[in-house]
Amino acid sequence: MDYPNLKDLKRENNNYINLNPLQTAGKLTEPAKKALIEFGDGYSICDFCNGVLDEIEKPPIKTFTKDILPKFLGCDTVRITNGAREGMFLIMHALTNPKDTILIDDNAHYSCILAAERCKLNIIKVPNSKCPIDAIDVTQYEPYIKKHKPKLIFLTYPEGNYGNLPDAKKLGTIAKKHNIPYAINCAYSIGRMPVNMKELGADFVVASGHKSMSASGPIGLIGINKKYEEKVLERSKDYPNKVIECLGCTSRGATIATLMASFPEVEQRVKNWDNELKKAQWFAHELEKLNFILIGQNPHRHDLMYFKTDILYEISKKHKRKGYFLYRELKKRGIIGIKPGHTKSFKLSTYSIPKEDLKKVISAFKEIIDDNKKLL
Ligand SMILES: *Cc1c(COP(=O)(O)O)cnc(C)c1O
Numbered sequence: 001m002d003y004p005n006l007k008d009l010k011r012e013n014n015n016y017i018n019l020n021p022l023q024t025a026g027k028l029t030e031p032a033k034k035a036l037i038e039f040g041d042g043y044s045i046c047d048f049c050n051g052v053l054d055e056i057e058k059p060p061i062k063t064f065t066k067d068i069l070p071k072f073l074g075c076d077t078v079r080i081t082n083g084a085r086e087g088m089f090l091i092m093h094a095l096t097n098p099k100d101t102i103l104i105d106d107n108a109h110y111s112c113i114l115a116a117e118r119c120k121l122n123i124i125k126v127p128n129s130k131c132p133i134d135a136i137d138v139t140q141y142e143p144y145i146k147k148h149k150p151k152l153i154f155l156t157y158p159e160g161n162y163g164n165l166p167d168a169k170k171l172g173t174i175a176k177k178h179n180i181p182y183a184i185n186c187a188y189s190i191g192r193m194p195v196n197m198k199e200l201g202a203d204f205v206v207a208s209g210h211k212s213m214s215a216s217g218p219i220g221l222i223g224i225n226k227k228y229e230e231k232v233l234e235r236s237k238d239y240p241n242k243v244i245e246c247l248g249c250t251s252r253g254a255t256i257a258t259l260m261a262s263f264p265e266v267e268q269r270v271k272n273w274d275n276e277l278k279k280a281q282w283f284a285h286e287l288e289k290l291n292f293i294l295i296g297q298n299p300h301r302h303d304l305m306y307f308k309t310d311i312l313y314e315i316s317k318k319h320k321r322k323g324y325f326l327y328r329e330l331k332k333r334g335i336i337g338i339k340p341g342h343t344k345s346f347k348l349s350t351y352s353i354p355k356e357d358l359k360k361v362i363s364a365f366k367e368i369i370d371d372n373k374k375l376l
Pocket of ligand 1: 082083084085086108109111112155158159160185187188206208210211219220330
């Protein structure tokens, strides 16, 4: 048996332009890399803990979770989780009983569905009626609310396949009217673009640190409206300072240290969202010139984009490397992040990739098509 050694644990992605949507906003900042080493030991943040994660003052988790993050998210209370899925599970588990009904948009991430299954809930999906695939029309929730009387409603903002951004604020008004707790899954938005829970009229927001906040995961957080705070953050009878749904403490080391270390840069980049979005729209427009088809909202409102690329698929049918030609050709040009074997369609993200690098990506696609013209 070969034991893994350091040689096997190398990543060869350095110096590549990485378009993988999972990676673009999760890359560590320089301060976070230092924090990762500093806090790499197991329970590294627990040296000065009196029993509650959010009360630790050294490192300054207390101000981070009690002052800085609630202000950043426009919510009353924040709790650290081990990821977005854990946050969704926590909310569902605290607010429902088995067999209760909840509404989830049809574009939801699989982990949202699994969280509901783990809670043994009756899941009703609010359909996506538009064709081609577009953002959920949130007014569709209302008839479902009337019919099913759900205990909780979830919206994915944006969803992780096409990057469609639904009208979360409008759903906030609908949720308020029917007095139903409303949670928004912001795994792909918090840390990339401005999200304000109160402005959206939500009761919960869920974030993913490793996806969108330049943290070494797994880590996430939830923002909570005080109306639900007591119920969601119920304390143990035996251990009165421990929150049951968090199993006492969630992050216990390097993950929260990296989240905190990256936060100043994350806060700044969120302010730059308009430019980030303009860059994404420009990029999509350039790819449309190559006859790639942008699926979903157009003009797009997020850096995560899904393209249908028939021309590359046609090439792949005749190319000696079949569907793998694209991955190989891109990699030769210093570009990764589109899944090996995909040519018919793929998703990518432009987040925090400099325009100069995106120009290289556009040229690479052009060249790859030109070089293979004879196969068409
Ligand atoms: C990635 C993703 C998740 C899962 O995030 P974790 O923090 O890894 O649990 C959930 N929802 C959406 C929409 C995602 O894109």
